[in-house]
Amino acid sequence: MSEYTFTAVLWRWAAKDEEKSGAWFFVSLPFDASDAIEAETVPGKGFGSVKVEVTIGSTTWRTSVFPSAEEKTYVLPIKKAVRVAEGLDEGGPCRVSLRMA
Secondary structure, eight states: OOEEEEEEEOEEOOOSSHHHHTTOEEEEOOHHHHHHHHHHSOTTSGGGOEEEEEEETTEEEEEEEEEETTTTEEEEEOOHHHHHHHTOOTTSEEEEEEEEO
16 A cells, blocks of 8 residues: 655635634645545545545544645645644644555
8 A cells, every 4th residue: 555754734724614614624745645646546436535544643543535626636634633632733744644545
């Protein structure tokens, strides 16, 4: 399985509904990793999502990355429990290890 390690900035999703926008944080995958994942993925999955296993610091979990037309790459959601456990702040760097699950 392919594995990618990179550092990316944590950003908050700006939803049209202001009440929902504070709930979702992401990092954008580097274009080369995104292109490689896209090449390895079978088309037709829900919303183009790809299942992955992610490690940030000492936290490892399974989730999915999603294609983003705005970002022009896959984006990885970072749940609150991970942000708190790893001391991540909006606009700060995240060191990510990601492999396709």
